Structures are given as structure tokens and as C-alpha cells.
Amino acid sequence: MFRALSRPLFRIVPDDTRIPFMKGAVAGLMLSAFLSIASVVLAIYPGMARGIDFQGGIVMEVRTQGEADLARLRSAASALNLGDVGLQQFGAPDAVLIRLPVQGDEAGTQRAVAAMRAALEEASPGTRVLRVEAVGERVSSELFRGGMIALAISLLAMLVYIWFRFEWQFGIAAIITLILDTTKTIGFLAVTQIEFNLQTIAAILTIVGFSVNDKVVVFDRMRENLRKFKQMPLRDVVDLSINETLNRSIGTSATLFLSALPLALFGGDALAGFAWTMLFGIVLSTSSSIFITAPLVLYTGAKSLRPKEVAPPPAQAQAT
Amino acid sequence: MMYFARWKVLAIIGVCLLGILVSLPNVLPRSVLPDWARQINLGLDLRGGSYLLLEVDTSTMVRERLEALVDVARRGASSANPRILYTGLAANPAERRISLRVSDPARAADMARILREAAIVVPAGAGSQQPDIEVTTAADGLVSATLTEVALRAKAGNAVEQSLEIVRRRIDETGVAEALIARQGANRILVQLPGVEDPARIKTLLGQTARMTFHLLDEAANLQAPTPPPGTMFLAGDRFQERYAVRRRVEVDGANLTDARAGQDQNGQWVVNFTFDSIGTRRFADVTRQNVGRPFAIVLDERVITAPNIREPITGGRGQISGSFDVRGANDLAVLLRAGALPAPLTVVEERTVGPELGADAIRAGIISLAVGASFVFLYMGLAYGFFGWLANIALLANLVIMIGVLSVMGATLTLPGIAGIVLTLGTALDANILINERIREEVRNGRTPISALELGFTKASGTIMDSNLTNLIAMACLYGFGSGPVKGFAVTVAVGTVVQMWTATVVVRLMVATWYRRRRPQTLPV
Numbered sequence: 001m002f003r004a005l006s007r008p009l010f011r012i013v014p015d016d017t018r019i020p021f022m023k024g025a026v027a028g029l030m031l032s033a034f035l036s037i038a039s040v041v042l043a044i045y046p047g048m049a050r051g052i053d054f055q056g057g058i059v060m061e062v063r064t065q066g067e068a069d070l071a072r073l074r075s076a077a078s079a080l081n082l083g084d085v086g087l088q089q090f091g092a093p094d095a096v097l098i099r100l101p102v103q104g105d106e107a108g109t110q111r112a113v114a115a116m117r118a119a120l121e122e123a124s125p126g127t128r129v130l131r132v133e134a135v136g137e138r139v140s141s142e143l144f145r146g147g148m149i150a151l152a153i154s155l156l157a158m159l160v161y162i163w164f165r166f167e168w169q170f171g172i173a174a175i176i177t178l179i180l181d182t183t184k185t186i187g188f189l190a191v192t193q194i195e196f197n198l199q200t201i202a203a204i205l206t207i208v209g210f211s212v213n214d215k216v217v218v219f220d221r222m223r224e225n226l227r228k229f230k231q232m233p234l235r236d237v238v239d240l241s242i243n244e245t246l247n248r249s250i251g252t253s254a255t256l257f258l259s260a261l262p263l264a265l266f267g268g269d270a271l272a273g274f275a276w277t278m279l280f281g282i283v284l285s286t287s288s289s290i291f292i293t294a295p296l297v298l299y300t301g302a303k304s305l306r307p308k309e310v311a312p313p314p315a316q317a318q319a320t
Numbered sequence: 321m322m323y324f325a326r327w328k329v330l331a332i333i334g335v336c337l338l339g340i341l342v343s344l345p346n347v348l349p350r351s352v353l354p355d356w357a358r359q360i361n362l363g364l365d366l367r368g369g370s371y372l373l374l375e376v377d378t379s380t381m382v383r384e385r386l387e388a389l390v391d392v393a394r395r396g397a398s399s400a401n402p403r404i405l406y407t408g409l410a411a412n413p414a415e416r417r418i419s420l421r422v423s424d425p426a427r428a429a430d431m432a433r434i435l436r437e438a439a440i441v442v443p444a445g446a447g448s449q450q451p452d453i454e455v456t457t458a459a460d461g462l463v464s465a466t467l468t469e470v471a472l473r474a475k476a477g478n479a480v481e482q483s484l485e486i487v488r489r490r491i492d493e494t495g496v497a498e499a500l501i502a503r504q505g506a507n508r509i510l511v512q513l514p515g516v517e518d519p520a521r522i523k524t525l526l527g528q529t530a531r532m533t534f535h536l537l538d539e540a541a542n543l544q545a546p547t548p549p550p551g552t553m554f555l556a557g558d559r560f561q562e563r564y565a566v567r568r569r570v571e572v573d574g575a576n577l578t579d580a581r582a583g584q585d586q587n588g589q590w591v592v593n594f595t596f597d598s599i600g601t602r603r604f605a606d607v608t609r610q611n612v613g614r615p616f617a618i619v620l621d622e623r624v625i626t627a628p629n630i631r632e633p634i635t636g637g638r639g640q641i642s643g644s645f646d647v648r649g650a651n652d653l654a655v656l657l658r659a660g661a662l663p664a665p666l667t668v669v670e671e672r673t674v675g676p677e678l679g680a681d682a683i684r685a686g687i688i689s690l691a692v693g694a695s696f697v698f699l700y701m702g703l704a705y706g707f708f709g710w711l712a713n714i715a716l717l718a719n720l721v722i723m724i725g726v727l728s729v730m731g732a733t734l735t736l737p738g739i740a741g742i743v744l745t746l747g748t749a750l751d752a753n754i755l756i757n758e759r760i761r762e763e764v765r766n767g768r769t770p771i772s773a774l775e776l777g778f779t780k781a782s783g784t785i786m787d788s789n790l791t792n793l794i795a796m797a798c799l800y801g802f803g804s805g806p807v808k809g810f811a812v813t814v815a816v817g818t819v820v821q822m823w824t825a826t827v828v829v830r831l832m833v834a835t836w837y838r839r840r841r842p843q844t845l846p847v
Contacts, residue, residue, distance in 0.1 A: 007846050010704060135671075147803070150802035154795045199807060208795050252750070255747045258693065262693040270365075
């Protein structure tokens with residue numbers, strides 16, 4: 001038993017693969033560009049489900065005594081004239097989620113909360129309010145701006161960091177990939193209608209960090225191989241580097257995926273949106289390291305990283 | 321790389337033990353803990369409570385300042401020698417400006433001087449000072465005074481500073497334990513109230529400035545007139561459609577109160593008894609002596625609570641407000657008067673209240689996720705990387721414990737996203753070990769001896785590990801800088817986890833591998 005466990009039992013990718021990833025470079029880039037454009041279109045129309053953080057409004061989670069009488073609650077809520085009231089049963093039959101749109105001014109939001117509490121007490125005595133979130137127009141637009149700034153600055157910081165640590169070609173390749181990844185994540189949010197809020201921004205930022213981490217490992221290997229195999233054409237260096245780091249990339253993605261999965265399954269409603277966004281992002285960034293970043297390095301670096309390649313590449317690579 | 325000096329070994333073990341020690345208080349009940357022990361604070365989303373973000377309402381301050389300026393202009397014009405004649409004196413709060421047209425343009429400069437003298441000096445940053453209004457004159461006699469942007473900001477800042485203390489006093493009076501009150505940004509105050517399920521009462525208490533003033537009534541004024549005579553204002557009373565003509569002049573200010581208590585009068589009605597300080601006592605005595613038999617209005621936030629007739633001079637500095645109070649109304653008013661008036665009204669711009677049940681649910685969900693995530697990751701690592709994978713798992717456990725210890729010592733607040741951060745750290749923490757293991761494996765396959773493969777594995781991977789973790793830290797710094805609330809907790813736990821795992825995944829694992837290698841001297845590595 002111990003003997004068996006002390007050795008690796010499986011490998012996701014066999015050793016010494018020589019998968020010619022760069023043959024799929026054009027197809028990968030085209031597909032990615034298409035998906036990203038589609039994502040941007042979807043984010044504009046039909047649009048994303050902006051959460052209360054970014055849109056303002058009121059969310060109340062209540063538990064009625066006995067089964068909730070939704071029709072009665074609905075009529076009580078609409079009688080308040082607070083705009084489009086959303087009522088939704090979730091989980092147990094006595095649990096109800098109430099959504100109110102953002103009110104005219106900040107004080108109005110608070111008046112609406114008080115009115116809603118009173119209306120609930122009247123329509124269904126003994127109802128307990130488990131959660132109230134009320135965000136005014138001004139605060140929500142500030143939170144939205146903050147989230148966008150955090151996203152923009154982190155992308156910029158990554159660009160600068162990679163530029164500083166590696167050649168500029170790597171920095172450009174990484175930032176383009178990140179933008180493609182982020183737009184696709186936003187498309188994912190638009191399609192699934194997962195709430196776009198501060199938590200999903202946190203998920204996107206975590207993915208950005210993780211994704212760059214993944215790229216850095218491949219870049220590191222490319223740089224090492226560029227020095228090691230002075231004669232090897234760039235295309236082959238890129239392919240070789242990806243193949244060599246494939247097990248590591250997939251291994252790390254797997255552990256992260258496995259840790260995020262329970263959050264999606266058991267983390268409850270509060271974390272579900274965050275966790276599913278993470279899971280999507282992990283898969284996305286792992287594939288983008290291979291199919292997007294590497295080809296971009298190949299194209300941006302074609303002239304500068306291997307200047308001699310203008311001529312047909314030598315047939316054989318010489319290991320030093 | 322594979323050799324550790326004895327003191328280093330001891331230091332590494334010492335750090336791990338220290339981590340266990342400082343994280344231990346979190347699993348023990350608070351009652352058995354010594355004073356120095358620190359536990360992780362649970363955020364409001366986990367323990368239940370109410371988070372309120374209050375904003376100082378600058379519009380009221382602007383309006384009041386403009387009204388005062390209008391008063392200055394009116395009085396200055398009539399007391400000037402000869403009188404300055406003018407038309408169209410009005411305040412425009414939207415443009416933060418008052419303006420008037422002086423009939424004789426030659427006197428416009430005099431009017432401007434009167435207004436300039438009424439300016440209040442405000443700090444303009446970097447130690448410089450400037451007047452709070454800008455006075456301009458036009459050739460046709462138009463004079464206007466505008467409240468500057470700098471002045472507005474300074475006023476808001478001042479108001480926040482003063483409000484903080486008053487908010488704290490008001491909340492303390494309600495008996496909420498461990499309330500956190502802090503300034504946020506230029507004109508906001510953040511209030512965290514653990515354990516408060518319905519913050520309605522606190523919102524009402526914080527929602528009023530509670531400025532109490534004592535005025536004489538203008539008995540000659542016609543209450544039916546559309547506008548009050550100069551120097552008088554029409555104010556509503558507590559009862560339906562009541563209206564009073566109150567003189568603008570403040571005879572005694574509530575700021576001169578030293579105490580206020582709810583009590584009952586002879587008839588069993590709820591009243592608030594108050595006591596003045598020496599200045600208040602003197603003024604109150606003077607006013608009541610000169611106005612015996614006349615009505616006297618007690619005004620709270622521009623509403624007349626009561627307007628009794630003065631029966632006799634009150635010289636003792638004590639008085640009684642008998643409105644139409646119930647117990648709670650009397651108590652709340654007493655609290656407000658004791659705590660003092662807010663310089664400007666506060667508006668709740670954000671509220672997040674979570675009941676204790678949901679918090680407990682969230683904690684349970686978090687712990688289940690953590691347990692399941694840890695088992696998944698452990699199994700994966702152990703099965704995919706064998707012996708070295710299991711060693712990495714031990715280091716991961718150490719990482720978790722030390723991380724909790726660090727968070728406790730920092731006094732960090734654990735939120736629901738923070739728990740998610742811990743769970744995710746499990747996933748990212750193993751990255752370093754995967755990098756190292758893959759490298760060792762590669763070197764072995766390149767024909768290196770076990771010892772040199774281990775050496776190279778740890779050294780060559782370390783640069784990559786550094787790079788890849790720094791990117792995580794950059795992303796979390798951005799999130800912490802621009803996010804708000806519970807999401808900051810996520811950034812903190814992930815950042816702490818990243819730093820701790822950089823150490824455990826490399827140093828602790830290397831120590832274990834080195835010890836194992838020295839004992840066994842294996843001919844092949846289990847990779």
C-alpha cells in the first residue's frame with residue numbers, strides 16, 4: 001500500500017510529448033478573437049446581470065412563518081409603488097428573495113427598506129428579515145468604477161511586470177491574452193446571467209493573477225530554451241517549451257480547479273457566482289496559455305527573438 | 321541546497337510551532353484564553369450584524385451658510401451709512417451662490433466689502449488658508465458671493481470629524497457592543513454594528529442632526545401670509561398642520577446643554593428634563609426674565625416640539641420639554657440631546673445587514689468547502705506525485721495553520737469571500753511543489769544523480785516560483801486598493817496565503833526532502 005502510494009500513480013500528459021501546437025496557432029487565434037467579439041456583443045446586448053453592488057437597489061432575504069404566500073407578498077410589495085418588485089422563492093418554501101430597483105435618491109432607498117419591512121410584517125406577520133442589502137445610486141456607481149479601475153490597473157501592472165522581467169514581446173503577448181480572457185469571462189457572465197458584482201471582479205482578478213502565473217512559467221521555459229538551443233527556429237522553441245511545461249500547467253490548473261469546485265458545489269448562493277466564474281476562468285486561462293499566448297509570442301517575436309529566421313530555418317537544432 | 325545548518329532546522333521547526341501556537345486560540349473558547357491570545361475576527365457577513373455607510377449631507381450646510389450670508393447682506397445694507405439700496409437678494413444653493421443688485425452701481429464695492437468681511441477662513445491644504453467665499457462685482461451693480469469648492473470640502477471634512485464623535489456617543493447610548501465607527505473618504509462615515517439585526521432605531525438616531533434651539537415667537541406675524549416677515553420663519557409643529565411664526569434669532573442653543581434625561585411629570589406624561597451649563601443658564605435666565613408671559617418655542621431640527629408660555633423666570637438652569645412623547649420618544653430625544661448635535665444631517669448611502677442564521681450557514685458552507693477542497697487537492701497531489709506529493713501535502717497543512725496564525729496575529733477580519741480565499745490558496749499553494757517536482761523529474765530523466773536532480777529542481781524552480789507568486793500579489797493589491805467590504809477580506813487572505821506558501825512550499829518541503837535523503841540515501845527518486 002505505502003509502496004504503491006509513494007510512487008506517482010498517474011500522469012495527465014505522457015512524458016516527451018511533441019504535440020505541434022503551433023500548427024493550430026491561426027485557428028486558435030481566430031476562434032479566440034471570434035469568441036471575444038461575441039462576448040463583447042453579448043455583454044452589450046442582452047447585457048450582463050449587474051448585481052446590486054454595481055447597479056444599486058435593494059435585496060432582502062426573508063423567511064416567512066410557514067410556507068410563503070408569494071401572491072400576497074407580491075401584492076403587498078407592489079402596493080408600495082417602489083418600482084419593479086422581484087419576488088422569488090429560493091431553497092426552502094419559506095425563503096423568499098425580494099429585489100427592488102434603485103430608488104431616486106439615497107434617502108429614498110432607506111425609506112424603501114423601511115416601507116418594505118413594514119409591508120412584510122403586515123402581509124405576513126412573523127416574517128423574519130435575514131438579510132438586507134441596500135445600495136444607493138451614487139455608491140453603486142463608485143463601486144463599479146472602483147471595480148473597473150482595479151481590473152484596468154491590474155492588467156496594466158501585469159504588462160509592466162512581464163515587460164520588466166522578460167522581453168517586450170512577452171509582455172505584449174500576455175496582455176493581449178489577458179484582454180481576450182477577460183472579455184470571454186465577461187461573455188460567460190452575460191450568457192449564464194451570473195451576477196456581475198465585486199465578487200465576480202475578485203474572481204476575474206484572481207484568474208488574471210493565476211493566468212499570468214501560468215504564462216510566466218511558459219515564458220521562463222521559452223527564455224531558457226532560446227538560450228539553450230541557439231539554432232532552433234522560434235516555432236520549435238515555442239512548441240518544445242509548451243510541451244515541456246504541459247504537465248505542470250495542467251497539474252496546477254487541476255489543483256486550483258479541484259479547490260474551487262467545492263466552493264461552487266457547497267459554498268452556498270453567496271459564493272456560487274464567484275466559484276463558477278473561477279472555474280470557467282481556470283479552464284480558459286490554461287488553454288489560452290497554449291493556444292493564444294504562445295502563437296502571439298511567435299508572431300511578435302518572429303523578427304526580434306530569432307533574427308536569423310528570415311532565411312529558411314536550419315534543418316537541425318544543435319543542443320549546446 | 322540539500323544541506324541545512326542545525327540552527328536553520330531549529331528555526332524552521334520553531335516558525336512552524338509558533339504558527340500552531342498563534343492559530344490555536346481560534347479553536348479554543350474565549351473564556352479559557354489568556355489576554356494576549358488573538359482570534360480571527362469574523363466579518364459581519366459571518367457573525368451577523370449591520371454595516372452602514374453614512375454620508376454627510378453637504379447641501380444642508382451650503383444652504384445654511386448661504387442663508388447666513390443673505391442675512392449679512394441685508395443687515396449690512398441697512399446699517400451702512402448711507403443705506404445701500406438693492407433688489408433681488410437671493411440665495412441659489414444649486415450654484416452655491418448668493419447675489420443681489422445694488423441700485424447705485426457705485427456702492428457695489430461697499431456691498432462686496434461687507435460680504436468679504438463675513439468670509440470664514442478655511443484651510444486650503446498645504447498649510448495655506450483662504451476665505452470660504454469669492455465675492456465678485458459687475459459694472460451694473462450685481463454683487464455675488466460664491467462658496468468655493470475648497471471651502472465646501474473643508475466644511476465637509478470638518479463635519480465628518482465632528483460627526484464621528486457624536487455618532488459614537490449616540491451608538492454607545494444604544495448599548496451595541498463592539499461597534500466600529502470610522503471615517504471613510506472625504507465625507508463618509510462607516511459604521512459596523514455586530515449583532516444588530518434591524519438597524520432601524522440606529523438609523524433614526526443617526527438620521528437627525530438633533531440641533532435644539534430655543535426661540536421667541538413672533539406674535540405679530542400673520543400665520544396665513546405666504547411668506548414670513550424678515551427675521552421670522554414659519555415652522556411646523558409636532559401635531560397635525562400646526563404652524564408657528566418663530567423668530568430666527570437663537571436665544572439659547574442646545575450645545576449649552578450638559579445633561580438630558582427622560583422622566584415623567586406629575587401627570588405621568590413622558591418628558592425630557594435638561595440641564596444647562598453656566599452660559600446656557602445665564603442666557604436662559606435673561607431671556608425668561610425679560611419675556612415672562614410670552615410664548616417660547618423649543619425647536620428641534622426645524623420643528624417646534626413645544627411652545628409653552630413663560631410663567632416665571634427660570635434661573636436654575638433646569639428645564640423640561642413636554643411634547644407628546646411616549647417612553648421611547650422621550651428616551652431617544654434624551655440620547656440625542658446628551659450626545660450633541662450633528663453639524664450636518666447624515667444619509668445612509670449603503671446598508672448591508674445579515675442575520676446570525678445566514679452567517680452561521682455561510683460558515684458551515686465555508687468549512688464544508690474547505691474540507692472537501694482539501695481532500696480533493698491532497699488526493700490529487702499524493703496520487704499524481706507520490707512520496708514528494710505527500711510531503712507537499714504536509715507542507716500544505718503547515719501552510720494552512722501558519723496562515724490562520726498570521727491572520728489571527730494581524731487581527732484580520734475573516735469574511736465569506738475570505739474563506740473562499742483560503743480554499744483557493746489550497747489550490748495555488750501546490751503550484752510551487754508541482755513546479756519543483758516536474759523539474760526534479762526532468763533532471764532525473766536527463767540522467768542526473770538523485771542529489772543533483774534535487775538540487776537543480778529546487779534552485780531552478782525558485783525563480784519561476786517567485787515570478788508567478790508576485791503576479792498573484794499584484795492582482796490582490798489591486799483588488800484591496802479598489803474593492804470594498806468583504807472582497808477586501810478575500811484579497812487579504814489570498815495575499816497572506818501566497819506569501820506563507822512561498823515559504824512552506826520551498827523551505828519546509830526542502831527540509832523534509834533533505835532529511836529524508838540523508839537518512840535513506842536512495843539510488844533512485846520516486847518521481
